Amino acid sequence: MLGASAALAISSCARRPASPRPLVSIVRHPAYDQGLYDSVRRLLLDHKLNVRGKRVVLKPNLVEFDSATTINTHPLLVHAALEAFRSLGAAEVRIAEGPGHRRITLDLADAAGYFQIVPSFDGVFTDLNLDEITPRRLKRPVSKLRTVYFPNTVLGCDLLVSMPKLKTHHWAGATLSMKNLFGLLPGGVYGWPKNILHWAGINESIADLYAAFPNTFALVDGIDGMEGNGPIQGTPKHAGVLVAGDNLPAVDATCCRIMGIDPLRIGYLRMSAGAEALAEHNINQAAEAPRAVRTDFQLLPGFQSIRLGGA
Amino acid sequence: MNNLPELSGRQNPDGGWPYGRGSSWTEPTVYALLALVSKGEVSSFAVSRALEWLKASQRPDGGWSPRRPVEESTWVTALVLLLPASMLTQFNTPAAVSWLLAKTGRESGWVHRLRSAMISGQVQGRVPDGWPWFPDTAAWVAPTSIAILALRKAFQRDPRHQIHDRVQDGQEFLMSRVCADGGWNHGSTKALGYDGPSYPETTGLALAALKGLQPGRLARGIERAEQHLETSRSLEAASWLQLGLLAQNRRPLEAPSLPVSPQRSYGTQEAALAVIAQQALRGRNVLED
Numbered sequence: 001m002l003g004a005s006a007a008l009a010i011s012s013c014a015r016r017p018a019s020p021r022p023l024v025s026i027v028r029h030p031a032y033d034q035g036l037y038d039s040v041r042r043l044l045l046d047h048k049l050n051v052r053g054k055r056v057v058l059k060p061n062l063v064e065f066d067s068a069t070t071i072n073t074h075p076l077l078v079h080a081a082l083e084a085f086r087s088l089g090a091a092e093v094r095i096a097e098g099p100g101h102r103r104i105t106l107d108l109a110d111a112a113g114y115f116q117i118v119p120s121f122d123g124v125f126t127d128l129n130l131d132e133i134t135p136r137r138l139k140r141p142v143s144k145l146r147t148v149y150f151p152n153t154v155l156g157c158d159l160l161v162s163m164p165k166l167k168t169h170h171w172a173g174a175t176l177s178m179k180n181l182f183g184l185l186p187g188g189v190y191g192w193p194k195n196i197l198h199w200a201g202i203n204e205s206i207a208d209l210y211a212a213f214p215n216t217f218a219l220v221d222g223i224d225g226m227e228g229n230g231p232i233q234g235t236p237k238h239a240g241v242l243v244a245g246d247n248l249p250a251v252d253a254t255c256c257r258i259m260g261i262d263p264l265r266i267g268y269l270r271m272s273a274g275a276e277a278l279a280e281h282n283i284n285q286a287a288e289a290p291r292a293v294r295t296d297f298q299l300l301p302g303f304q305s306i307r308l309g310g311a
Numbered sequence: 312m313n314n315l316p317e318l319s320g321r322q323n324p325d326g327g328w329p330y331g332r333g334s335s336w337t338e339p340t341v342y343a344l345l346a347l348v349s350k351g352e353v354s355s356f357a358v359s360r361a362l363e364w365l366k367a368s369q370r371p372d373g374g375w376s377p378r379r380p381v382e383e384s385t386w387v388t389a390l391v392l393l394l395p396a397s398m399l400t401q402f403n404t405p406a407a408v409s410w411l412l413a414k415t416g417r418e419s420g421w422v423h424r425l426r427s428a429m430i431s432g433q434v435q436g437r438v439p440d441g442w443p444w445f446p447d448t449a450a451w452v453a454p455t456s457i458a459i460l461a462l463r464k465a466f467q468r469d470p471r472h473q474i475h476d477r478v479q480d481g482q483e484f485l486m487s488r489v490c491a492d493g494g495w496n497h498g499s500t501k502a503l504g505y506d507g508p509s510y511p512e513t514t515g516l517a518l519a520a521l522k523g524l525q526p527g528r529l530a531r532g533i534e535r536a537e538q539h540l541e542t543s544r545s546l547e548a549a550s551w552l553q554l555g556l557l558a559q560n561r562r563p564l565e566a567p568s569l570p571v572s573p574q575r576s577y578g579t580q581e582a583a584l585a586v587i588a589q590q591a592l593r594g595r596n597v598l599e600d
Binding site for chain 2: 198
């Protein structure tokens, strides 16, 4: 699709060998309070993440100017993660996002409360829409994408932490840690929205972006999510959980079960991991079991078929 | 507005401007140039270096890419065509105009319409042609608005029917994307039947591009823009709202009331747009001159 002469293939994209039963933690946390700092730190310790001396990028989901709803990842959770990774010895922790619709990212972050919550936010934040870029050729893409320009901030990090909001999505069914990777594409090249991903196939593009970044971790803001016509116009839905793990399809499958959605009916999950890997018995669920915290999210009429049975 | 960057201090050694720090991009370079021009600076060393950078960046197809490693001409071609005619003589401007005239949103092409008709069983009427951000993708409000502004200027130099018709069609595209609240967002007014709200920045930009349309068609858009300007905390949005309202013969809020947050830094584009809007309020509108 793009000129590939100068492009480098992503050579290091061999994903870490998947654990037979990837660990996914579900922790109850009822509110955005100071206790988040301790909860997040303990979550990361449970997963034995070795980030000493590493460069970590936290990728929240910043979508819209509205601090009164549950569209954006809560800044207190992002700050808790920033502090936790620093305390674990990370050499550098940055927050980075490339919103898909609104192009004035710092205004968006300001409206979402990031400047108020994260000290010196300007200094630790990278607008991925306007970052330095490098073309990368995708290996064995399933979408129509071939070569993609990626921001150097994410290409150069040792660990990319996807921090989505627990939300339904009016095209993909659910938007979680994998769909959150759409924000990695630079709007400065592709525009607002990054419409190239829609023409290349939404589910397929999500799968390709996931494959392009092998060192990932997910920390999902499931305290207050969004149901119905997500990811922007839905209704706030309290779920009171944090969900974390280094296997993004397993994390997202777990989130789906919490939302009362059948993960096997989410196209990009099936495509990325296969039905067997998404089965609940093949995921090592730590702390809470999905059914113990299940709270069915309302689904749009056209999405009733993805409802998980056994409520 | 003390924490706005001094534009000339941000210029890179290669002559272009970065968004914030780092490499030169076409978009901030053009906005910085327009800001300098709006202040009457047309022959400085900074301007000539920027024009050299743009000249070297023009691609063989006549367009410009967002920055040099990118091997595609995109919407920023229209931005370059906003520069004054005296500057455009340095480029292959006819090729750039041709490139722009040839671009449409993918959804209005016959291949897509035929495919949609076969899938839905319904033949869709003709869709007005807008412009995409990136080739082979759909048309959206912002790139369409910039293309209209650019072609309006091109028409002053070269009054061809083809240019006039594309401007009119582009304006109809914008009118087909009015949100329920009267303003404009990125270009998706409804999602699964739900109304999407307008954004301040795209409302201002669309109003700037819709100059000359029958005033009655824009009454709600103007009203929405004035509401946005009262509440927006974004400097870039406020600048576009001022430019849009000026284009519709409204006198918007003066520059000192622009929202500048002491908490954060501002990029080249935001600073340049603020200068462009201020100068337009003083009677020198570089988007229209």
